[in-house]
Amino acid sequence: MTEVFAHKYDGAIWKMELNETAALLAIEWRDQDGLPYFSVIHYPSGRLLADRIQYGDRWWTLAGVHHHQLLLQHYPQPNIGQTQGLVAIDIDSEKVSWELFNVQFIELVQEGIAVKQRFDNVQTVSLVDPSSGSMLKDRQLLNELAPLFRNIRSAAPAPPSSLFPFTSTQVGPYFFLENKEKEFWAYHEKNGDKLRVILTIVQAGVIQHRECIIDHLDYLLPEVFFMVDQQLFFVRNNKREIVSYFV
Known part of the structure; x- marks a missing residue:
């Protein structure tokens, strides 16, 4: 990314x-x-x-x-x-x-x-x-009237896959979004007394990238990320920061 x-x-x-x-x-x-x-x-x-x-x-x-x-x-x-x-x-x-x-x-x-x-x-x-x-x-x-073009997509809660079984540190559901040939998986996990969000990008059944994208959380996020074309967006730091990546 x-x-x-x-x-x-x-x-x-x-x-x-x-x-x-x-x-x-x-x-x-x-x-x-x-x-x-x-x-x-x-x-x-x-x-x-x-x-x-x-x-x-x-x-x-x-x-x-x-x-x-x-x-x-x-x-x-x-x-x-x-x-x-x-x-x-x-x-x-x-x-x-x-x-x-x-x-x-x-x-x-x-x-x-x-x-x-x-x-x-x-x-x-x-x-x-x-x-x-x-x-x-x-x-x-x-x-x-003609509405404006909108192609904003949000990750939705999803059950685990064979690539991502539930772990002892995971809290809450997986969030999943598929875009062309890539799959985007995210989930919360325990990190001491806090939570963090891990993003994993999969292509052709192979993990291409894995990264902690949001850290030091006190609670589960109802929405983790959204996507426009090939660009991901995250809100973090207690809703005080917005970050974006090309993928």
């Missing part, structure tokens, strides 16, 4: 959004007071494009990333599940490009940004231009 990047933060990672068309990974992390910070990584190169972006109070959260724009959405009250604001921040300058209020972010699509306005019915959305924030079209059926 070849490490692409390892970025550490001063707080726990709360949310991530990946745009494969733009090859961008947006990350929201929060400090001990719950205030959000945002960063953007060009994940194939590992280049950090923007870091420690701040906007508004703790009720602003990551919505998505679209080429040169970081998108944030606002929850006006903690007991309201629907957002009511959308802001675009230019990744290069880290300045606000535009702001829209009284709209609910739905999703990014190939035609633009799908949002709901108060007059939209359940089936329809409005389209927003990501560059300007202007409304492109009202009352558009969401199922008529």
Whole structure:
């Protein structure tokens, strides 16, 4: 495996959004007071494009990333599940490009940004231009819009194989992901009074690589890694670090 990047933060990672068309990974992390910070990584190169972006109070959260724009959405009250604001921040300058209020972010699509306005019915959305924030079209059926390409795959719990029988040090299930001719196996094992995650890469029934990828854990991780094309991603260090490798 070849490490692409390892970025550490001063707080726990709360949310991530990946745009494969733009090859961008947006990350929201929060400090001990719950205030959000945002960063953007060009994940194939590992280049950090923007870091420690701040906007508004703790009720602003990551919505998505679209080429040169970081998108944030606002929850006006903690007991309201629907957002009511959308802001675009230019990744290069880290300045606000535009702001829209009284709209609910739905999703990014190939035609633009799908949002709901108060007059939209359940089936329809409005389209927003990501560059300007202007409304492109009202009352558009969401199922008529083209979703963004997504090929993100996560390792799923799996039973043991003949190559990987359960051991006395193992805790919890195996996590398995197959990509083309390679198999990726991961599991937790005891390491003193802590846990660690071991990753093993198998090709044609032969172990090609084995490595401890996450160490000093106090608890089992419900998700171990995810993959985009030939690139693996791990969150470690108590959710304060994201690491990626080419395999």
